[in-house]
Amino acid sequence: MMSESxxxxxxxxxxxxxxxxxxxxxxxxxxxxxKLKIVLERLKDKGYNYISAIxxxxxxxxxxxxxxxxxxxxxxxxxxxxxxxxxxxxxxxKVSSIHDILPGALLHENEVFDMFGVxxxxxxxxxxxxxxxxxxxxxxxxxxxxxxxxYEGMKK
Amino acid sequence: xxxxxxTYKEAxxxxxxxxxxxxxxxxxxxAFEGYRGKISLNVxxxxxxxLCFRVCPASAIEMVPDERVKPAKRRPHFKxxxxxxxxxxxxYCPTGAIKLTTDYHLYGFDKRDVSAEVKSx
Amino acid sequence: MTFNLYFGPFHxxxxxxxxxxxxxxxxxxxxxxxxxxxxxRGLEKLLETKTWLQSGFVAEHICGIxxxxxxxxxxxxxxxxxxxEPPKRGLYIRTLVWELERIHSHLLWLGVMLxxxxxxxxxxxxxxxxxxxLDLFEEMSGRRVVYSxxxxxxxxxxxxxxxxxxxxxxxxYLEERTKFYKKLVxxxxxxxxxxxxxxxxxxxxxxxxxxVGPVARAxxxxxxxxxxxxxxxxxxxxxxIVLGEEGDALAKTIxxxxxxxxxxxxxxxIADNIPSGDYRIKFSPMTxxxxxxxxxxIEAPRGELFYYFKSEGGTTPSRVKVxxxxxxxxxxxxxxxxxxxxxxxxVIVASIDPCxxxxxxxxxxxxxxxxxKMITADQLRSYAKKWYEEKYKVERGRK
Numbered sequence: 001m002m003s004e005s006x007x008x009x010x011x012x013x014x015x016x017x018x019x020x021x022x023x024x025x026x027x028x029x030x031x032x033x034x035k036l037k038i039v040l041e042r043l044k045d046k047g048y049n050y051i052s053a054i055x056x057x058x059x060x061x062x063x064x065x066x067x068x069x070x071x072x073x074x075x076x077x078x079x080x081x082x083x084x085x086x087x088x089x090x091x092x093x094k095v096s097s098i099h100d101i102l103p104g105a106l107l108h109e110n111e112v113f114d115m116f117g118v119x120x121x122x123x124x125x126x127x128x129x130x131x132x133x134x135x136x137x138x139x140x141x142x143x144x145x146x147x148x149x150x151y152e153g154m155k156k
Numbered sequence: 157x158x159x160x161x162x163t164y165k166e167a168x169x170x171x172x173x174x175x176x177x178x179x180x181x182x183x184x185x186x187a188f189e190g191y192r193g194k195i196s197l198n199v200x201x202x203x204x205x206x207l208c209f210r211v212c213p214a215s216a217i218e219m220v221p222d223e224r225v226k227p228a229k230r231r232p233h234f235k236x237x238x239x240x241x242x243x244x245x246x247x248y249c250p251t252g253a254i255k256l257t258t259d260y261h262l263y264g265f266d267k268r269d270v271s272a273e274v275k276s277x
Numbered sequence: 278m279t280f281n282l283y284f285g286p287f288h289x290x291x292x293x294x295x296x297x298x299x300x301x302x303x304x305x306x307x308x309x310x311x312x313x314x315x316x317x318r319g320l321e322k323l324l325e326t327k328t329w330l331q332s333g334f335v336a337e338h339i340c341g342i343x344x345x346x347x348x349x350x351x352x353x354x355x356x357x358x359x360x361x362e363p364p365k366r367g368l369y370i371r372t373l374v375w376e377l378e379r380i381h382s383h384l385l386w387l388g389v390m391l392x393x394x395x396x397x398x399x400x401x402x403x404x405x406x407x408x409x410x411l412d413l414f415e416e417m418s419g420r421r422v423v424y425s426x427x428x429x430x431x432x433x434x435x436x437x438x439x440x441x442x443x444x445x446x447x448x449x450y451l452e453e454r455t456k457f458y459k460k461l462v463x464x465x466x467x468x469x470x471x472x473x474x475x476x477x478x479x480x481x482x483x484x485x486x487x488x489v490g491p492v493a494r495a496x497x498x499x500x501x502x503x504x505x506x507x508x509x510x511x512x513x514x515x516x517x518i519v520l521g522e523e524g525d526a527l528a529k530t531i532x533x534x535x536x537x538x539x540x541x542x543x544x545x546x547i548a549d550n551i552p553s554g555d556y557r558i559k560f561s562p563m564t565x566x567x568x569x570x571x572x573x574x575i576e577a578p579r580g581e582l583f584y585y586f587k588s589e590g591g592t593t594p595s596r597v598k599v600x601x602x603x604x605x606x607x608x609x610x611x612x613x614x615x616x617x618x619x620x621x622x623x624v625i626v627a628s629i630d631p632c633x634x635x636x637x638x639x640x641x642x643x644x645x646x647x648x649x650k651m652i653t654a655d656q657l658r659s660y661a662k663k664w665y666e667e668k669y670k671v672e673r674g675r676k
Contacts, residue, residue, distance in 0.1 A: 129313055248562060
């Protein structure tokens with residue numbers, strides 16, 4: 001099916017890519033972070049124009065921050081819904097911005113910077129989006145080591 | 157011409173008829189059966205198992221010691237100002253002591269004054 | 278010379294209360310900068326502290342109008358994490374809630390949209406019809422706005438046969454009303470003057486900026502999760518995708534009115550075909566989840582609602598990502614606003630279906646004179662009316 005051709009395409013760009021097939025026509029892909037841009041560019045030629053979200057994941061136990069790019073094809077019934085996963089180091093995470101390939105990702109990148117402190121290289125307006133602009137320093141609330149008295153009291 | 161006749165007829169009818177709106181504090185709208193309103197707790201049925209406390213998504217339930225019964229047991233205290241009226245406590249209550257009444261009149265001068273009904277039947 | 282015009286930010290019902298900074302040249306908008314986060318409540322962090330069963334009840338307070346969608350989408354994701362399949366009757370009732378909610382949301386939106394154009398009579402009409410929907414919700418779920426109908430593995434309350442009969446009658450009544458609204462919107466010259474060719478989003482822009490929901494569909498882009506991956510019972514239901522062409526405010530109105538009709542068809546089909554049997558499966562509140570991750574997407578009234586769950590094998594999720602539809606529609610509305618007139622701002626911003634409370638506080642800073650003016654929404658509306666009257670006087674004079 002189409003999912004196989006997508007797998008071949010990604011493997012030709014990144015030989016270390018790992019795949020996991022999900023239910024409901026889903027495809028989970030893990031690739032290297034420096035291959036992200038070229039993979040997304042090639043997938044865009046195949047019709048992957050829509051980005052649902054970029055979700056960050058803080059894995060404090062292995063010192064990694066994961067970024068998940070959820071993208072969808074223009075003919076979604078044939079092509080699978082892809083989640084691309086990249087790994088970044090927890091100290092000083094950096095990845096190139098994809099807003100020139102998928103313009104819809106602009107605000108999502110802002111949000112990930114806000115919540116996880118990931119630096120998107122080439123982003124035109126990287127700054128606080130949801131937190132107030134006057135929050136300075138390394139305050140990123142969705143990181144697991146973020147301390148806040150309110151949330152600590154809520155954990156049962 | 158027909159339009160004007162209709163207008164006058166309607167105007168006269170409304171002039172002498174009952175008002176279209178409801179005089180709220182004097183006449184009341186009854187809530188449908190199964191409405192999730194004010195919480196009522198039956199003290200005699202409650203065993204103090206604190207399942208409602210653990211299941212509450214809004215952290216609106218506190219377990220407090222109840223001196224009225226000897227030996228003293230822990231009873232749920234509902235902070236209705238925090239409550240989201242999801243009725244999970246009533247759903248998971250093993251003895252059926254917690255019920256949600258159809259009473260939606262939840263007002264007071266202070267939000268802490270609004271409290272749940274405590275019955276002992 | 279350009280002026281800066283600040284628009285926003287208080288916008289209480291959505292996760293995204295927006296502040297727009299418009300650069301205006303005379304009456305025309307040259308550049309728009311959106312700013313978000315005035316009402317950020319940290320719900321994603323809060324959801325990490327709640328158990329799997331509790332998460333949906335917290336999630337449904339994200340939005341007051343599409344609370345059923347958030348609730349259902351959240352539990353659909355939790356079920357995928359656990360690998361549970363809810364019983365068929367539960368899925369039918371879930372779909373019933375979603376479709377009834379779409380009608381309620383679109384009626385509310387239609388009223389607000391027409392109110393922005395100065396058509397208050399129709400606003401009263403649509404909200405009266407919406408009241409019937411809320412009564413149905415109260416009878417079915419026990420609450421008018423926050424329904425709490427769904428749970429892990431089904432729904433919490435069954436529907437009775439007498440309720441389904443009532444639902445059919447309601448569908449017949451509302452079908453007539455939607456026809457009436459469509460006729461009015463297409464024939465009334467005031468509405469046409471305010472809506473036609475205002476806030477146009479081309480198909481290419483809608484696709485490249487990842488617009489969702491009726492905003493994308495009005496431009497002709499096929500973006501509907503019910504079409505993309507039929508969840509719950511949509512693959513069996515008489516669902517049809519509704520597409521517009523022009524992408525202006527009128528097309529968005531027509532797409533939403535037509536969608537209400539499709540929703541009514543689905544509701545009638547549910548009332549006729551709902552299977553008997555269990556409507557939920559038992560779920561213990563302190564169950565530990567397997568190590569897993571899941572994506573849940575549904576079509577909320579405003580567009581694609583996206584939930585991502587990550588479980589590390591505990592009683593609580595280790596990460597929940599929520600992407601609400603309006604967040605995706607911020608960039609499209611910025612595109613729509615460029616090159617438009619100040620008088621059209623309320624209509625264009627309302628056309629993506631946000632909560633319109635943000636219109637209540639607008640400051641115009643005149644850079645040349647260094648003076649600050651405060652305008653309320655009412656003033657802006659009356660300004661818009663005056664502006665249009667003058668424009669049409671000039672046009673009539675030419676004729």
